[in-house]
Amino acid sequence: MSALDLSPEEFQALAARITDLATRFLTALPTLPTYPSVSGLQTRECFGGPLPERGLKGAALETLEDVVAMSRPPSPRFFGYVLGSGEPVAALGDLLASILNQNVTAWRSSPAAVAIERQVIEWLAAAVGCSGFGGSLCGGASAANLMALAMARDSKLPAGGSHARPAIIYASSEVHMSIPKAVALLGLGRESLHLVPCDASWRMDVGALEAAIAKDVAAGGKPVAVIATAGTVNTGAIDPLEPIAAVCRRHDVWLHIDGAYGALAALARPDRLRGLAHADSLSLDTHKWLYQPVDCSALLYRSTAAAHTAFSQTGEYARTFGSDPLEAFAFFEESMELSRRFRALKLWLSLRYHGAEAFRTAIHADLQHAADLARGIGDTPDLELLAPVELSAVCFRYRGGVVDSDLNRVNAAILKRLIERGRVYLSNASIGGRFALRACFVNHRTSDSDVAAIIPEVLAASREVL
Numbered sequence: 110m111s112a113l114d115l116s117p118e119e120f121q122a123l124a125a126r127i128t129d130l131a132t133r134f135l136t137a138l139p140t141l142p143t144y145p146s147v148s149g150l151q152t153r154e155c156f157g158g159p160l161p162e163r164g165l166k167g168a169a170l171e172t173l174e175d176v177v178a179m180s181r182p183p184s185p186r187f188f189g190y191v192l193g194s195g196e197p198v199a200a201l202g203d204l205l206a207s208i209l210n211q212n213v214t215a216w217r218s219s220p221a222a223v224a225i226e227r228q229v230i231e232w233l234a235a236a237v238g239c240s241g242f243g244g245s246l247c248g249g250a251s252a253a254n255l256m257a258l259a260m261a262r263d264s265k266l267p268a269g270g271s272h273a274r275p276a277i278i279y280a281s282s283e284v285h286m287s288i289p290k291a292v293a294l295l296g297l298g299r300e301s302l303h304l305v306p307c308d309a310s311w312r313m314d315v316g317a318l319e320a321a322i323a324k325d326v327a328a329g330g331k332p333v334a335v336i337a338t339a340g341t342v343n344t345g346a347i348d349p350l351e352p353i354a355a356v357c358r359r360h361d362v363w364l365h366i367d368g369a370y371g372a373l374a375a376l377a378r379p380d381r382l383r384g385l386a387h388a389d390s391l392s393l394d395t396h397k398w399l400y401q402p403v404d405c406s407a408l409l410y411r412s413t414a415a416a417h418t419a420f421s422q423t424g425e426y427a428r429t430f431g432s433d434p435l436e437a438f439a440f441f442e443e444s445m446e447l448s449r450r451f452r453a454l455k456l457w458l459s460l461r462y463h464g465a466e467a468f469r470t471a472i473h474a475d476l477q478h479a480a481d482l483a484r485g486i487g488d489t490p491d492l493e494l495l496a497p498v499e500l501s502a503v504c505f506r507y508r509g510g511v512v513d514s515d516l517n518r519v520n521a522a523i524l525k526r527l528i529e530r531g532r533v534y535l536s537n538a539s540i541g542g543r544f545a546l547r548a549c550f551v552n553h554r555t556s557d558s559d560v561a562a563i564i565p566e567v568l569a570a571s572r573e574v575l
């Protein structure tokens with residue numbers, strides 16, 4: 110017997126302690142401060158120290174109370190960044206996924222897991238109006254965007270051909286930082302990302318895109334991909350997807366839609382996201398607007414052949430045998446990952462447990478909460494909305510009697526104070542150089558009264574710093 114082995118009784122006792130801790134945490138969640146009162150030194154002291162030579166056994170679990178206490182809770186009043194709320198049925202699925210320890214490389218290695226992931230991909234594609242798309246799950250939209258750009262490059266500027274003409278990628282000036290990172294990682298050169306200006310609503314200016322492509326083509330450049338964003342990280346703006354798709358078709362350019370934040374809003378408001386189906390590839394994060402625990406993103410694509418072109422480099426040891434289309438299926442032929450965790454289990458369990466209607470209703474509620482907050486800001490003379498609210502991100506600032514040159518500093522101080530007060534959690538954005546307080550609703554736990562707490566908290570924090 111290995112020293113690492115556990116008896117079934119030991120496992121059950123440990124699992125019961127963990128689920129008891131998790132249950133107490135979930136019960137206390139609505140009353141916990143939105144940010145833990147903790148310093149860097151405290152975290153280092155609490156979790157530092159030498160690796161024990163002899164196991165602590167059950168005592169090792171005692172520090173989990175500190176892990177919980179020093180974590181930022183997924184509170185109903187957490188409105189920072191674009192962070193989903195962590196649906197607990199999915200979390201239980203994650204536990205089982207780790208116990209099963211499937212390596213979701215290919216059907217041969219993990220029959221149930223591959224079938225479930227392929228089913229989940231089919232559901233997600235249908236939910237955003239892209240039925241028939243293939244795809245796979247990955248850690249985050251940063252990885253999905255990287256894979257999408259690799260597919261675009263290999264489709265439109267195939268390796269083995271001439272690389273003398275640099276590939277040009279287009280995105281709006283509001284593009285997420287994962288895109289410049291992907292361009293750099295792919296060795297395309299940072300200068301090959303051409304940023305297109307936005308209109309007054311922070312959406313890509315399609316006329317400027319068309320002009321930029323025409324200019325680059327005339328100069329001998331090779332446009333390869335346009336990245337449209339469906340839900341920008343700052344304001345939730347949705348680029349004009351259908352006109353951008355028409356430009357891409359005219360110039361034979363790959364259309365990738367970064368829907369990390371916004372694409373899943375199509376469950377509730379397909380009218381606002383018309384055009385997703387024109388994408389060659391689409392990234393979306395279920396750990397954002399489908400409330401799944403991190404990490405669970407999806408890359409969907411129209412052409413499986415394009416995924417194979419980019420990612421099929423199969424070594425002999427991993428080659429799949431047989432011709433049955435289900436049993437010969439291998440995710441590693443369509444993804445940059447080989448070893449892959451069973452991410453689909455949480456999503457499959459969570460979606461089947463609650464049903465599509467419950468998720469649609471939660472997304473509707475998030476959209477309504479954003480609209481309610483925007484209206485409240487409009488009704489509050491000391492506050493000012495800084496961008497239109499297209500999805501569920503609301504960017505605003507305290508105005509009061511503050512002189513223009515002090516507004517950024519004052520609002521940064523208000524945000525810091527607001528977070529310290531621990532009653533609501535907002536993050537920030539820069540809107541045309543203006544420091545914005547930013548609330549983003551992708552939280553199934555939030556109620557109307559949680560939303561109603563935001564404005565009084567901002568005003569209370571502003572009184573404390575002014």
Ligand SMILES: Cc1ncc(COP(=O)(O)O)c(C=O)c1O
Pocket residue numbers: 191248249250251252285287338340341342367368369370394406
């Ligand atoms: C529009 C957009 N794209 C990409 C990303 C990156 O996603 P991830 O954090 O899952 O890598 C984000 C994250 O907020 C985003 O909002």
